[in-house]
Amino acid sequence: MSPVDSTLTPKLKAPPGTCDTHMHVYDGRYPTASTAKFVPPDAPVSAYLKMCRRLGIERTVVVQPSTYGKDNRCTLKAVADIGPNARCIVVVDEGVSDAELDRLTRLGARGIRFFMLPGAPLPWEILETMSARVAPFGWHVQLQLDGRNLPDHERVLKRLTSTLVVDHVGKFLEPIPLDHPGFRTLLNLVERGRTWMKLSAPYEVSKVGPPHYDDVGKLAKVLGRTAPERMLWASNWPHPTPGVAIPDDAWMLDMLLDWVPDERARNKALVDNPAALYGF
Numbered sequence: 041m042s043p044v045d046s047t048l049t050p051k052l053k054a055p056p057g058t059c060d061t062h063m064h065v066y067d068g069r070y071p072t073a074s075t076a077k078f079v080p081p082d083a084p085v086s087a088y089l090k091m092c093r094r095l096g097i098e099r100t101v102v103v104q105p106s107t108y109g110k111d112n113r114c115t116l117k118a119v120a121d122i123g124p125n126a127r128c129i130v131v132v133d134e135g136v137s138d139a140e141l142d143r144l145t146r147l148g149a150r151g152i153r154f155f156m157l158p159g160a161p162l163p164w165e166i167l168e169t170m171s172a173r174v175a176p177f178g179w180h181v182q183l184q185l186d187g188r189n190l191p192d193h194e195r196v197l198k199r200l201t202s203t204l205v206v207d208h209v210g211k212f213l214e215p216i217p218l219d220h221p222g223f224r225t226l227l228n229l230v231e232r233g234r235t236w237m238k239l240s241a242p243y244e245v246s247k248v249g250p251p252h253y254d255d256v257g258k259l260a261k262v263l264g265r266t267a268p269e270r271m272l273w274a275s276n277w278p279h280p281t282p283g284v285a286i287p288d289d290a291w292m293l294d295m296l297l298d299w300v301p302d303e304r305a306r307n308k309a310l311v312d313n314p315a316a317l318y319g320f
Contacts (some may be wrong), residue, residue: 047094050290052297055307059314061086062238062274065118065228073109077084080107083278086120091277092287095108099320102128103182104153105280110160112144114266119148125231125280127318129182131161134169144179150318151205156185168196175202187212188224203234205272205317208241209263215247215255223259230267236317237263237300239309240292241275244281252298260299268305272313289306298314 061226066083092100100122104115112130119126125318129151130144141149152174154160154167160172171181187210190197197204212227217223229235242256243249273296279286300306314320 048288048290051114059099060097060273061101063277072116076107080280099125104131106155106156106159106247141177151180151182153182161278163278171202188222190222194225207238209260236270236314238272238274241276264300271309273309
């Protein structure tokens with residue numbers, strides 16, 4: 041069943057103000073970056089909003105996909121099309137001016153994306169510099185990497201001027217135990233109080249699979265108990281990773297019933313935390 045065309049209704053009733061903190065829009069009219077490793081099919085705002093109505097999503101964070109590199113036009117157009125209840129994460133490098141950062145902020149940008157997997161448009165070497173550049177504008181660093189590599193970057197991540205947001209429960213590309221050095225590093229970062237976590241996209245890396253993707257879920261549950269005030273939920277629509285079995289979007293919401301069983305903590309992840317981080 042296509043996640044776009046599905047009519048399934050989630051068991052979890054989304055509270056007012058529910059925010060999807062990670063999704064992408066794709067439009068073939070925009071050029072593909074030379075660094076891109078794949079080009080997903082078009083995924084328009086109209087299809088996304090149809091899914092939002094089904095799940096009860098009222099707020100959205102559009103994330104710049106690696107497909108477009110540092111060309112943020114597709115992402116900014118999506119924010120404009122969705123309207124006042126949208127924010128975005130963009131990709132800029134050291135050449136960006138403060139005037140441009142100010143312009144992007146007024147257009148809805150709240151963070152800079154460091155996608156540190158094949159197709160990365162930015163290098164590790166500028167992460168600390170760019171964190172300092174964007175922090176005065178209220179932005180954070182959004183980081184996606186193989187979580188097993190977190191210990192290699194722990195010192196830099198602890199020095200960041202800005203807040204840090206880590207994608208997809210750390211996105212450990214192979215299953216790990218709770219005492220793995222990468223997860224211990226992630227937990228340490230979260231415990232320090234300036235790192236936020238997206239509870240999302242377990243299907244991208246899970247070897248156990250549905251219904252609860254327990255090899256990823258066990259990590260999410262520990263993180264959720266550790267810092268419920270900094271957990272975020274995301275659909276990861278339109279699920280662009282090639283070669284993975286995609287669950288229905290309704291399940292992407294319902295997974296929180298298992299991962300975050302406490303209703304107050306769930307409401308923080310869905311409403312209160314993103315409102316604070318993205319300025320809704």
